[in-house]
Amino acid sequence: MSPIVVDALVVGAGFGGIYQLYSLLKLGLVTKAIEKAEGAGGVWFWNKYPGVMSDTESYLYRYSWDKEDLQTYPWPNNYLTRDEILKYLNHIIDKHRLREHLHFSSELLSAKWDESINKWHVQTSTGDTFIATYLFTALGIHNKLNIPDFPGLDLFRGPVMHSASWNSNVDITNKRVGVIGCGSSGIQISNAIAPKVTELHCFIRHPQFSVPLRLQPISAGERSGINHRYDDIWAAQALTREGHGYDEPETSAMSVAPEERQRVFERLWKVGNGFRFLHEGFGDLTSNPEANEEACKFLRSKIISIVKDPAKAAVLTPRDLFARRPPCDQGYYEKFNHANVFAIDLQTTPILKIEGKGIRTSDGKLHELDVIVLATGFHSGDGSYKSIPGHITGRGGISLSEHWRAEIRTYLGMFVSSFPNLFMVNGPQGSFSHAPRTIESEVDFLTTMISELQKTGSVGTVECTADAEAEWVLTCDDLAASRTLVNNVSSWLTGLNVDGAKPSTLFYYAGLKEYRRVLENVKDKGYHGLSVSTAECVPRR
Ligand code: NA7
Numbered sequence: 001m002s003p004i005v006v007d008a009l010v011v012g013a014g015f016g017g018i019y020q021l022y023s024l025l026k027l028g029l030v031t032k033a034i035e036k037a038e039g040a041g042g043v044w045f046w047n048k049y050p051g052v053m054s055d056t057e058s059y060l061y062r063y064s065w066d067k068e069d070l071q072t073y074p075w076p077n078n079y080l081t082r083d084e085i086l087k088y089l090n091h092i093i094d095k096h097r098l099r100e101h102l103h104f105s106s107e108l109l110s111a112k113w114d115e116s117i118n119k120w121h122v123q124t125s126t127g128d129t130f131i132a133t134y135l136f137t138a139l140g141i142h143n144k145l146n147i148p149d150f151p152g153l154d155l156f157r158g159p160v161m162h163s164a165s166w167n168s169n170v171d172i173t174n175k176r177v178g179v180i181g182c183g184s185s186g187i188q189i190s191n192a193i194a195p196k197v198t199e200l201h202c203f204i205r206h207p208q209f210s211v212p213l214r215l216q217p218i219s220a221g222e223r224s225g226i227n228h229r230y231d232d233i234w235a236a237q238a239l240t241r242e243g244h245g246y247d248e249p250e251t252s253a254m255s256v257a258p259e260e261r262q263r264v265f266e267r268l269w270k271v272g273n274g275f276r277f278l279h280e281g282f283g284d285l286t287s288n289p290e291a292n293e294e295a296c297k298f299l300r301s302k303i304i305s306i307v308k309d310p311a312k313a314a315v316l317t318p319r320d321l322f323a324r325r326p327p328c329d330q331g332y333y334e335k336f337n338h339a340n341v342f343a344i345d346l347q348t349t350p351i352l353k354i355e356g357k358g359i360r361t362s363d364g365k366l367h368e369l370d371v372i373v374l375a376t377g378f379h380s381g382d383g384s385y386k387s388i389p390g391h392i393t394g395r396g397g398i399s400l401s402e403h404w405r406a407e408i409r410t411y412l413g414m415f416v417s418s419f420p421n422l423f424m425v426n427g428p429q430g431s432f433s434h435a436p437r438t439i440e441s442e443v444d445f446l447t448t449m450i451s452e453l454q455k456t457g458s459v460g461t462v463e464c465t466a467d468a469e470a471e472w473v474l475t476c477d478d479l480a481a482s483r484t485l486v487n488n489v490s491s492w493l494t495g496l497n498v499d500g501a502k503p504s505t506l507f508y509y510a511g512l513k514e515y516r517r518v519l520e521n522v523k524d525k526g527y528h529g530l531s532v533s534t535a536e537c538v539p540r541r
Contacts, residue, residue, distance in 0.1 A: 001127060006030045008450075009122055009132035011108045014042020016138030016425035016439045018089060019063060022096055023447040024136075027454070033098075034124055036107040040093055041086045042140045049166040049185065049373075051192025052082040055213060055273055055328040056434065059226045060245050062088060064234045064440060069095070071227050079215050103128070110390025111135055113420060118460050120421065123390060134450065137385070137392075138425035138439075141506070144383030146376045146498050148180075152354040156372055163189060163375040174198050175370040178359055180351070182208055183492070184327040186375030194335040201367050202336075203359065205346040206490065207318045209299045213328040214272030234437075241511030243434030246280040253282035253291035265298040274326025285322070287483050292321045306333040315343035323485035325493060342367075380492040381428040381506040382408050394419035408504050411464035411472045411529055412519065414442055420461035420533075429476050431515035432493075432507035438515070445519045449527060461533045468529030472508075479509040 006029075010021045013035035024031040037045045044052075054061050058075040073088065080088075093099050107125035114121050122130040145162045147153075153160065159170045163185035176199040179190050186202070187210050194200050226233070237243050253261055264281040271280075277295070284291045300317050307313035316336065335341050349361040358369040382404055385392065391399035395418040403409065403416060410416055413430025414423055423446050424430075431438045453462060480486055480494075487503070490496035494503040508515060522528050 001129070003121075003129040003131045004032065005131045006032050007132070008032075008134040008136060009034065009120065009130045010136045010138060011035075012042060012138035012140060012425075013037070013040040013089075013093075013102055013104070014044070014138060014140055015063075015089070015436050016140070016443065017042070017136075018092060018098065019065075019440060019443045020136050020138055020425050020446070021098055021101060022092075023443050024134075024450070025098070025101065027447060027451055029134075029450070029454075032101055032103060032130065034103045034106040034108060034122075034128075034130075036105070036125075038105045039086070040089050040102070040104075042138075043142050043164075044082050044085045044089070046143075046164045047166075047185070048082060048168065049161075049163050049189050049192075050172075051188035051330075052185075053188070053213075053215075054080045054082075054085060055184075055275070056080075056436075057245050058084075058218070059233070060237065060243075060434060061085070061436060063092065063436060064237075066092070066095075067230070070230050075218065077215055077217050079213060108137075108388055110388065111392045111422075113394050113422075115395060118420070134421045134423065135392075136423045136425055136446070137427065139384035139427075141380050141384065141426065141428070142378040142492075144379040144387040145374075146378050146383075147374060148376055148499055150351055150354050155356050156354050156358075156369075157356045158370045158372065160372045160374065163373065164378070170371060172197055172371055176358075176368060177201070177371045177373060178203060178367060178369040179373045179375055180359075181375035181377065182206075182327075183375065183377055183497070184325065185377070186373075187327045187329050187332050189373055189375055190341075191329050191332040191335060194338065194341050198340060200335070200341045201344060201359075201369065202342065203344045203346055203351065203367075204315055205350075206320065206324075207316050208324055208327055209274070209296065209318055209322045210327045210329045210332050211269065211274040211277045211299070212272045213330055214270075215330060237434070237437060237512070238516060239513050241433065241513060242275060242279050243437050243512040244275050244279070245434075246276050248279050248283065249281070250283040251281075252284045252288065253294050254284075254288070261294055262298065265295065269298075269302065272328070274328050278322065278326055286485060289321060289485060289488065292323065292485055296322050303333055307336050309336070312336045312343045315345040320489050321485050323489045324491040377492050377497045379495075379498055381495065381504070385427075392419065392422065394422065407473065407502075408506070409469050409473050411469045412442075412445075412522065413508060414446065415464035415469070415530065417464050417466040417469045420463040422463075428506050429472065429508055431512055432509050433512035433515065438512060441512070441516050441519060445523065448523065449530075453532065456534075462527075462530055464529055465531050471529075473505070476505045476508050480505045480507070484509050 008024045008031040010033035021033045109123045111122045120132045120135040177197045178201040180203040182204045268277045349363040352360045359367045386401045408428045410429045486493040495501045
């Protein structure tokens with residue numbers, strides 16, 4: 001098969017890939033996108049487990065640039081289910097005639113930078129070879145599954161499913177189900193399946209603080225109000241840190257009287273949403289351990305008041321800070337008031353092995369099961385890149401996995417030194433903020449950059465300098481240490497959800513407003529930190 005020659009190849013058809021494809025086509029570049037899955041949606045395509053849904057407000061969980069669509073596209077509730085998100089993304093694809101440029105069921109097998117012609121050679125699982133001037137990877141951060149090395153896992157006689165490879169043909173009704181893990185996925189799954197199963201065994205290593213989601217319908221009046229304010233909403237969002245549509249006061253939790261603190265926490269608990277709980281009441285719950293501990297005390301008391309059995313409540317009550325990515329639920333803790341729902345403390349009794357009939361913990365007990373669910377998360381961040389079978393290989397034949405052997409290193413979360421014309425959308429060390437808007441900020445930056453470089457008519461390659469990359473890593477490390485508590489706990493935010501992993505900084509934690517300011521600044525300074533060579537003309541079309 002002769003190679004497919006394109007200006008740009010986009011990998012991935014989630015929020016990032018779809019918008020990047022749209023933007024490059026609008027620029028007039030010959031662009032194709034490949035996607036491993038048979039449909040669009042990225043992480044939402046793969047995660048089809050019971051109870052899966054978003055915890056970002058529906059009116060914000062969409063693209064800001066399609067003004068007409070913002071007015072007309074329906075969303076019935078304040079939060080979206082997975083199916084609603086997939087429907088929305090497919091609607092965007094069709095509305096903007098992107099489908100003809102998308103190759104589904106086409107996995108990126110390898111990408112090699114060819115220094116002789118300054119192009120990427122990309123091989124896919126369908127046997128296609130692409131020759132691309134620009135390679136945009138929108139691989140997502142929760143792509144490579146984390147399957148812990150439990151001894152005997154293959155000996156289990158029933159189905160074993162990871163949360164992101166849920167098998168809808170497995171009927172869990174009236175079955176004894178074990179769920180290992182209690183992050184967002186484990187909590188949503190446990191909550192959704194508890195009423196259907198005979199027994200639910202939740203294997204919990206580090207319990208998490210879950211705040212009710214408070215799913216509710218949006219009335220026609222509320223929708224109309226949002227429609228009228230949409231431009232202002234997006235403008236205001238871009239000036240916030242988290243970008244989730246709520247106020248972000250600076251007030252320290254420790255600066256108010258304990259009664260006032262309690263009143264605020266109580267209000268936030270009633271409003272719902274973990275991110276909102278962490279940011280809408282006080283400005284320092286995610287950075288000041290003392291303030292965070294006050295939130296923890298409040299949430300621990302909620303867990304204890306909901307879960308009637310003190311032994312179960314003890315297993316479900318976190319001992320460490322509220323510094324993981326906050327999960328949300330719809331009655332999770334209440335489910336443990338049912339006699340058939342069990343909480344197993346893996347810190348006291350770790351999993352010893354898995355046997356044909358179930359999971360044996362270190363106290364010798366066999367938890368007999370029909371189905372095992374691994375809600376054990378992902379090799380988040382770099383896992384999506386390191387798991388590419390034939391690697392991404394840059395200058396001098398070095399692979400991205402080798403480049404990141406000691407630590408993840410990027411510039412702005414989009415560029416990697418020695419990897420010319422490789423642009424990551426929503427890559428590691430991008431901003432930790434509202435995902436669709438963060439993605440839009442990156443895509444807009446990259447597309448403007450390409451557009452400006454194209455105008456010069458003499459662009460060969462663009463890549464970040466090793467210095468810029470090193471400085472960005474330091475910035476990310478400093479921000480994680482000074483503005484967050486993520487280093488105080490083990491979670492996917494530092495890669496420590498994976499057994500034996502080394503901690504690394506996966507995000508830039510100064511927030512959306514600052515991230516957008518930095519990007520603007522880089523652009524205004526003539527793409528500071530990026531080195532542009534004029535080795536070859538990019539063909540104009
Ligand atoms: P998470 O949040 O990384 O949660 C993974 C869970 O799996 C967490 O409770 C882990 O416990 C647990 N885990 C991982 N390995 C083990 C082993 N070996 N033994 C026992 N328990 C284990 O993944 P999710 O899929 O829930 O959520 C990921 C993101 O997707 C989420 O934050 C949203 O952004 C969407 P641990 O805490 O490490 O003790």
